[in-house]
Amino acid sequence: MYQLLILFVAIPLLAFFATLLWQNKSEKAIGKIVRFAKVSNILIALSFFVGWLLNELEPISYKVATLYETDHFVFAIQLYYDEVTAVFSIAGAFLFFLVATFSKYYMHRDEGYKRFFNTILLFATAYNFIILAGNFETLFIGWEIKGICSFILIAFYRNRYLPVKNAFKAVSNYRISDVALMLAMWMMHHLTHQNINFSQLGEAKKIADAANQTGMAIFIVCMIILPATIKSAQFPFTTWLPRAMEGPTASSAIFYGSLSVHIGVFLLLRTHPFWEDMLWAKIVIIAIGALTAIMATMIARVQPNVKTQIAYSSAAQIGLMFIEVALGFHWLVLVHFAGNAFLRTYQLLVSPSVLNYLVHHQFFHYIKPTQKVVSKIKASIYILGIKEWNLDTIMFTYLWSPFKWLGRKLQFLQSTIFIAVLAVAGTAFLILGYTNQNSIPSLDGALPIVLISIALGVILFAFSFRGSAIKAWNYLITAHLFIMAAVLFNAHHINLVEVIFYASGVLLAFLLGYYCLQKIKAIDKDISLNRFHGYVYEQNTTGFLFLIAAMGMLGFPLTAAFIGIDVLFTYVHSNQVVLIILMALCFIFIELSAFRILLRIYLGPHKKLNHPVAFRSS
């Protein structure tokens, strides 16, 4: 029976691959595949639930495969099923069914019909991966895939400026959550010296207590609360949620109304055994939840458009769920989740009707508003709500601008000599690091820090560079050289295969991306990052290939680099705070730089005017 757990993931994944084989106009064929997936998704969720009930509600843990194993590291795909999974999987299956059925008609004759269904099938796979994950590594695979699906659907209308801008905004937030989760995995590994399953989280806590490693435990909990806060759009990250409502209404409904946005709650529920005894963690979670609930309610009540209202109301409810999780009312949370998810999906799906309902109501029951004196405090709260507490500006000014500023200060790197020097130095360090792992003193850990700082500098340069995209792309691979060299110098012994894992994936991605950029350059010799080019309009396939390259460049679970990155992380010791911070920043900005190239070259308004082009502000 346990093997059946694989079906949760396998069926949507197979359906995803099957839909890839059809063309956009084959709506019937795609529709049939989606129908198969959505119906079997429900059947599996229900039948497994019944089987689990008959099996006396015991949590199920099932190991699918071990992808990589050494003396100190195990990378296994592990599945886990308990009451939390049961509720999330059944609610998810029904919501997927609803939205897929709705979209079959709604998306009819859209130019992105196939793309839409591909993406939501992949999303269903990722969602099931997350809720069934038995360890952090498995969860992380789903987590990353879901992030990409989100990006693709926000930027669904990819030849308009605003969807692309807002997709990048969401992805920037997501990337912080990804890296935070990576750090949690890394620290958990150092804490327990094994790759623990979710069913063993209670034991992990005991280990932490026994070894008197409260610092490590605090770090892990922070790195769990942070991604949960970001993904569930809690304070102060709430503003990405309403801005993510750029795709077709149906996709907004399943992603930002229901399933995607509750994943943070799921993460907290899943990791609850680890932090249930930590009072401070509970207080933090309650504070975040309460603050979001109040703030989001205040904002939602004064917003002028329906989708933003729904987004903020949903965030407010999730804030309450955070409080409930922290207080330990888990069944209440599950009921609350299901209720909120179905309600928001419904509200979003019928959001175009609001005009009919309310205008009709006004037509028959119009009451002229009376002129009232508004108190100053009320007016201030109103303005604060309209401005969304300025959170969007604050995030931009204090979170992202400093890095842009730093990148601009590094513009001296743009001379061609520099990249040659850097590439040579990087390669030299890499070889040196590998061949002389023990003989060269790493200067008390200073050398790795220097190397990783160079990597970060190069990445930040690429992040704010406005010249040739190929140049920025070359800098990114150079940065990878330095990251690898830094890790090599930090380790006493490293397996060649691990380096190859990492390098092969990144190198493949680099070459693919290089080819795609060269192809665009050949068109009219202009691939500057100073503007949007929108080449996906005429170079659809190249755009898709570059998306894959950009994902491969940062260790997305496509190539072996995914395992490579996770393994290399374990060579950073738990007390190397500076090194790990720099490394985390590298992994955040390497993705953002790669996606920025994707955005500027392939997405956005197409530069040629031989077809209708939307206004930038539309």
Next chain:
Amino acid sequence: MVTRGENFLRGIGLVKNFAPIVYFVAHGSSSANNPHHGAHDCGACSGRPGATNARVQSYILNHKKVREILETKGIVIPDTTQFIGSMHDTAADVWGYYDEAILTTENAQRHLINKQNFETALNLNAKERSRRFASINTKQELAQVRKAIHSRSVSLFEPRPELGHGTNTLAIIGRRQTSKRLFLDRRAFLNSYDYTTDPDGAILTAVMRPIGLVCGGINLEYYFSRVDNIKMGAGTKLPHNVMGLFGVANSSDGDLRPGLPWQMIEVHDPVRLLVIVEHQPDIVLKAIQSSPEVFEWYKNEWVHIVALHPEEKQFYYFKNGAFTKYEPITNAREIKTIHNMEEFIEGAKEMETNHIVHATEENLPVYLLD
């Protein structure tokens, strides 16, 4: 009341030979989950259904005193004639009638028979419309097609409850005999007007007054939305977000969108309206020159106008301020004839792909009906 009633009857040339029941049919459209609901309703009624107007007009003409005064003005409405307001829901293909209780016994019986005929017409109308909807199999039983059309109009997930005025290209102002047995593939506004009751064009002036505004306005709305749907239209309606209660935008911070959404204009060929008036060219010219706001529609070529000379059976095309004789380039014998309407609709060409260029290829040429 009398003036309204009289102007209306004279405008459509209905001044004698009254039938026992005269129906005023308003139009409106029901659709669910559609912020562009108003664009399917009556444009001349500020984007609302015209049902109230139909009811009011029939009340006026049923009024005893009104009829007495109308008699002094030469319009004799027999006592047996009754006016009934009704409304056609163009999306659901449903026809509702108001105040049926006022009908006399004989008229009530006639009304029953008429209703059946209208139902048949609605069935055929539904079938004709269904060929443009991929979700409906045109070849199934009429009743089923009708049911599918109806459920489509209340479906939450249908971005195209109806195609509205898509494909409009013509406005024919004349007696209905003139365009009888002509298949125009839902392209024409048909405006009843009898030139024999109006030799000096006094009524025509009043008839022509709203043509540019209403028909021309609708035509240009579709025209510009189709020519550049992304800038002058609303773009695809799938990501639309209702702003306030007055408009839609693409997302939380986009501009308000003008014009019609993609789903309404896909089947539309962007051509300017051709107004055909059945009267002598000099009288038509006089009618459209009656006021500057009417004339500028034609002078500035926002719409085309052709006078169909009723005696000569000749077309006169208006260009550079004058009507000149127009020789059709299509030989009349090239126009094919439809023998079996149902078969013809079932066999009509279907689009190859879902691209917009193929969508308009579904539009059919003019046919004769036998």
